[in-house]
Structure formats: structure tokens, C-alpha cells
Amino acid sequence: MSARVAGVILLAALLCVPFAVRSEFWLSFWLLVLLFAFLGQSWNVLGGYGGQFSFGHALFFGIGAYGTAVLQVRHGINAYVAGAMAVAIGALMGGIIGLLVFRYRLRGAYFALVTLAFAEVARILVASFQYTGSGFGILIPLSRSVENFQFADRRVFYLLAWVLVVIGSLIAIWLENSRFGAQLMAVRENEDAAQALGINIVRTKVLAIALSGGMAATVGVFYVQNYLFVDSHIAFGPAMSIEALLVCLVGGLGSVFGPLFGSVVLHAIGEAAKQATGNAPGLNLVLYGIILIVALRFLPNGIAGLFARRTRPKREAANA
Amino acid sequence: MLKVRDLDKRFGGIAAVDGASLDVAQGEIVALIGPNGAGKTTLFAAITGFVLPDTGHVRFLGETITGLPPHVICARGMVRTFQIVQPFGALTVRENIAVGAHLHHPRRKDALARAEQVAAQVGLDKRLDQPASTLTVAGRKRLELARALATEPKLLLLDEVMAGLNPTEISEIVPVVRAIRDSGVTVMLIEHVMQAVVSLSDRAYVLNNGRIIASGTTAEVASDPNVIEAYLGHGAAERVKTQLQAGHAS
Numbered sequence: 001m002s003a004r005v006a007g008v009i010l011l012a013a014l015l016c017v018p019f020a021v022r023s024e025f026w027l028s029f030w031l032l033v034l035l036f037a038f039l040g041q042s043w044n045v046l047g048g049y050g051g052q053f054s055f056g057h058a059l060f061f062g063i064g065a066y067g068t069a070v071l072q073v074r075h076g077i078n079a080y081v082a083g084a085m086a087v088a089i090g091a092l093m094g095g096i097i098g099l100l101v102f103r104y105r106l107r108g109a110y111f112a113l114v115t116l117a118f119a120e121v122a123r124i125l126v127a128s129f130q131y132t133g134s135g136f137g138i139l140i141p142l143s144r145s146v147e148n149f150q151f152a153d154r155r156v157f158y159l160l161a162w163v164l165v166v167i168g169s170l171i172a173i174w175l176e177n178s179r180f181g182a183q184l185m186a187v188r189e190n191e192d193a194a195q196a197l198g199i200n201i202v203r204t205k206v207l208a209i210a211l212s213g214g215m216a217a218t219v220g221v222f223y224v225q226n227y228l229f230v231d232s233h234i235a236f237g238p239a240m241s242i243e244a245l246l247v248c249l250v251g252g253l254g255s256v257f258g259p260l261f262g263s264v265v266l267h268a269i270g271e272a273a274k275q276a277t278g279n280a281p282g283l284n285l286v287l288y289g290i291i292l293i294v295a296l297r298f299l300p301n302g303i304a305g306l307f308a309r310r311t312r313p314k315r316e317a318a319n320a
Numbered sequence: 321m322l323k324v325r326d327l328d329k330r331f332g333g334i335a336a337v338d339g340a341s342l343d344v345a346q347g348e349i350v351a352l353i354g355p356n357g358a359g360k361t362t363l364f365a366a367i368t369g370f371v372l373p374d375t376g377h378v379r380f381l382g383e384t385i386t387g388l389p390p391h392v393i394c395a396r397g398m399v400r401t402f403q404i405v406q407p408f409g410a411l412t413v414r415e416n417i418a419v420g421a422h423l424h425h426p427r428r429k430d431a432l433a434r435a436e437q438v439a440a441q442v443g444l445d446k447r448l449d450q451p452a453s454t455l456t457v458a459g460r461k462r463l464e465l466a467r468a469l470a471t472e473p474k475l476l477l478l479d480e481v482m483a484g485l486n487p488t489e490i491s492e493i494v495p496v497v498r499a500i501r502d503s504g505v506t507v508m509l510i511e512h513v514m515q516a517v518v519s520l521s522d523r524a525y526v527l528n529n530g531r532i533i534a535s536g537t538t539a540e541v542a543s544d545p546n547v548i549e550a551y552l553g554h555g556a557a558e559r560v561k562t563q564l565q566a567g568h569a570s
Contacts, residue, residue: 177428178428179422179425179426182419182422182428183419185408185410185411185415186419189408190406190407192370192402192406193402193406193467194408195370195390195391196390196394196399196400196402196468197399197420197423197468197470198394198395198420
């Protein structure tokens with residue numbers, strides 16, 4: 001069975017969840033799995049296909065979440081318009097950071113550190129101003145109606161998140177079958193060679209981080225519309241950045257369904273551990289660390305790499 | 321088609337390229353030879369925009385291209401290969417070549433089809449679906465050539481495509497390069513394999529310590545005393561001459 005087939009089956013199974021599961025808790029749980037899968041996909045666009053490892057994807061997530069909340073609460077803008085604007089701001093911020101960072105040729109660890117720094121700066125800034133709710137965060141007033149992007153039936157939201165994951169997979173498939181994707185992967189593999197073959201590497205990477213930023217911001221929008229609350233730690237804290245890269249690393253870098261596999265497996269294990277140990281705080285993080293080590297050691301291509309591969313070689317071979 | 325004038329590139333106190341000038345005309349195969357460390361690769365890098373020359377200028381197809389980034393120069397029709405091959409390891413041979421083909425073919429299907437044609441041209445058509453990382457050295461050199469060729473260049477700069485190949489592999493790649501020229505692509509090559517230089521190129525430039533010390537037909541430069549000294553050390557030309565004469569006398 002190829003990873004593609006497994007991914008499609010998993011997607012189909014996830015579509016059935018709201019009709020099979022009655023408990024609010026489990027519906028919420030699977031909703032989060034879907035949102036993190038899409039967040040992972042946003043990271044995958046930049047990290048998996050573009051080879052640029054961001055440690056600060058919370059920045060884009062936070063921009064989406066805070067953007068939507070602030071625009072609605074402070075400016076009375078309609079939820080959908082606010083969401084769309086927040087996504088656009090996320091993409092724009094991605095582009096700006098990309099221009100700054102890639103023009104000056106920051107790569108690898110330096111790129112990771114700069115993204116981390118941006119997210120931290122955003123976290124501190126947001127917690128410092130009344131306008132963004134300072135230390136308390138922002139609450140979106142409860143007003144369940146379709147116009148407000150708040151649904152009385154949580155299943156609607158779940159289905160929207162499911163559609164989001166499908167769109168994310170389509171974006172990845174597009175990357176694997178388009179000029180832009182080919183150029184992005186060429187940049188990931190070897191920047192000098194890519195440049196020699198006529199690829200504008202700065203432009204390619206800037207577009208990738210803008211796309212990635214817009215996608216991550218979308219997750220923020222959905223998150224805040226679901227919980228109707230956001231604070232600086234949730235939005236810009238390192239946990240969200242780690243979540244984004246971890247689901248990807250565990251699931252399989254640069255593969256269409258990798259982030260989805262990663263999200264499902266990580267959260268299933270995390271939840272099982274929580275239940276088994278009676279909610280010991282921080283245990284899920286310990287577990288994440290262990291899973292990451294095991295995954296890196298035994299699954300160089302992530303969970304997606306477990307399935308019959310099409311043509312892509314093992315990561316070690318690629319480095320040889 | 322290519323005019324290089326008084327190109328200088330210094331790294332710290334060392335002049336890697338020191339006032340180099342050369343011309344390449346349409347349809348030629350021109351060789352750039354010289355001992356190790358002569359500055360050949362740096363000269364290539366300065367021509368193709370990978371390093372910014374300190375002074376001097378490069379004109380290509382009548383336009384000054386000095387200081388333009390490599391991808392712009394490539395789009396104008398001049399492409400280089402790398403001496404140390406740089407395959408996109410995780411991609412297949414077909415995908416590797418398609419990256420080059422995408423320069424002029426926006427659609428994936430067209431680029432992949434073009435990649436197949438180019439692969440056939442350089443003899444990689446049996447290896448299309450193999451990951452580039454699994455190719456042999458000879459295969460990687462061909463891939464390097466194929467990717468560059470897929471960008472449909474007017475001028476192709478080849479940096480030691482034959483280094484590390486055995487004599488059989490060299491004799492296989494020589495006709496490939498010749499066929500590329502015959503298809504209308506001008507070629508400039510850095511090469512150490514003299515057999516290939518002599519059989520392929522119309523003219524040669526010899527670079528030593530960053531300076532062009534000789535130019536002319538390959539036969540002319542091979543017998544130039546300056547060139548022999550550059551390769552074999554001071555006084556070598558004289559010794560070679562006397563030894564040859566002694567050989568004839570006995």
C-alpha cells in the first residue's frame with residue numbers, strides 16, 4: 001500500500017468521525033488533530049518541500065488567531081472578513097520575513113533561530129499592549145450564528161477543518177506536480193545548482209514562506225473561532241511551533257500525507273498517555289520528545305516512509 | 321558571443337583571476353586549460369555571476385552581464401555545470417533534468433517530456449526513474465550536463481565534465497559534447513584531459529596564476545614554451561627540447 005492510498009483511507013475515516021462519535025470531547029480531539037495536520041502541512045510546504053526549517057511557525061499561527069480576534073473585537077469587522085484579512089497578513093508577514101532572511105542568505109540553524117526570535121518578539125509585544133488584550137488574552141463574544149463563523153453544531157466546524165486538510169493535501173500534490181514545486185525542491189536539494197539552472201532562489205523561498213505563513217494563519221483563524229479565546233502563550237508560544245514541525249518530522253517530511261499521519265499518531269499516543277497517567281502535567285511533552293527520538297532513529301522518512309515508496313529514496317541516500 | 325575583458329577577482333591577497341580577457345565566438349568549442357589552482361573555476365564563476373568580479377566586464381550576446389545574478393544569466397542563455405557535481409539527490413534523474421527544462425517550459429508535462437529528450441541526448445535514458453543519488457560518478461557528470469542542456473542554452477560552460485572518468489567513459493562523452501555543439505550550442509570547457517581537449521576544441525586559452533598566458537589552436541598552445549613551463553616548472557621547456565633533440569640524435 002502506498003502512502004497516498006493510506007492517506008486517502010485515513011481522510012475518509014476522519015470524515016466519518018462526526019457521524020460516528022457522539023462525545024463532545026472526542027469530536028474536539030479529532031478537530032484539533034485536523035487543525036494540527038494542516039498546521040503541519042503549512043510547515044511541510046516550507047520545511048519539507050523547501051528545506052527551510054522554521055522554529056517559529058507559531059508566529060503565523062498567532063497572527064491568524066490574534067488578527068481575527070482583534071479585528072472582530074476591537075474593530076467590529078465580520079468574522080469571515082477578519083479571518084481572510086488575518087490570513088493575508090500572515091502571508092504578508094511570511095513574505096516580509098522571507099525577504100529579510102533569505103536576501104541575507106540565512107540558512108539552516110540561523111534561519112531557525114530568526115524565526116524563533118520573531119515568534120518570541122510577537123509573543124512579548126502582544127502581551128504588552130492593551131489593544132491586544134495584554135496578559136489576559138482576547139475573548140471573542142459568544143454569538144453562535146453562521147454569519148459570525150460560530151456554529152451551534154460543532155460538527156460543522158469539524159467538517160470545515162476536514163476540508164482544510166483536504167486543501168492542504170491538494171497544495172502538497174500541486175507542489176509535487178508543478179514548476180514552482182520542482183524549483184522549490186531543487187532549492188532544498190542544492191541552492192547553487194538551482195541558481196545555475198535559472199531559478200531565482202530568493203523569490204522561490206519567499207513565495208514558499210508566504211504560502212506557508214498564510215496556511216498557518218488559517219489554522220489560527222479556525223482555532224480562535226472554535227475556542228473563542230486566545231492569549232499570547234497559546235498563540236505565539238514555542239509549543240505551537242514545535243507542534244508544527246513535530247507532526248511533520250514524525251509523519252514524513254516532504255510527503256503529501258505526512259503531516260496528517262504525524263498529527264493522528266502523535267495526538268493518539270499523547271492522549272492515550274494522558275488517560276493512562278491521569279493527566280500528569282507536561283507528560284505529553286516528555287512523550288513527544290521520546291517519540292521524536294525514536295522516529296528520527298528508526299523512521300528517517302517518517303510514518304509516510306513506512307509505506308511502499310514510489311520513487312523517493314531514503315534520506316540517508318540523499319545525503320550520501 | 322562572449323567577451324571577457326580584464327577580469328579581476330581577488331580573495332584577500334591572492335589574485336585568483338588577474339586581468340583575464342577572452343572571446344568565444346558562436347559555434348565554437350573553446351577550451352580553458354591550466355594547472356590546478358590557476359583560477360579556471362573562479363573565472364567561470366565570475367563569468368556566470370556566482371562571484372562578483374572586482375574589476376573588468378563580461379559581455380554576452382552584446383550586452384553587459386557583469387554583476388547580474390546567476391539565474392538571470394542562465395535565463396539569457398548561458399549556463400554552467402559544476403566540477404564537483406551537484407545533483408538534486410532526492411529527486412529522480414527525470415526530475416533533476418526537468419528542473420532545468422522548467423526554465424522555458426512552465427507546464428510540468430512539457431518539462432518532463434523535454435527532460436526525456438535531453439536524457440536521450442546524453443545517454444541517460446535508461447536511468448530516468450533512478451534517484452540521482454544512486455548514479456555513478458560518470459552518471460552524475462552526464463546528469464550535470466543534461467540539466468544544463470535542458471535550460472536550452474546558447475552558451476554552455478562545462479567545468480571538468482570528464483574529471484574522474486575512465487578512458488572508456490571519456491570516449492563516450494566526447495561525441496556527446498561534439499553533438500551538442502553541432503546542435504547549435506556554443507561550448508566552453510575547462511578540462512584537464514588533454515586527449516579530450518585536443519579532439520574536441522577548436523581553440524584553447526591557457527590560464528596560469530589567474531592570467532591568460534597563451535591562446536590559439538590546441539596544437540599551438542600545447543607546444544608553447546610558456547605553457548610547458550606553467551605545467552612542468554621553470555626551465556622545463558628547455559629541458560623538454562634538449563631531451564627531444566637527444567632522443568632524435570640517438
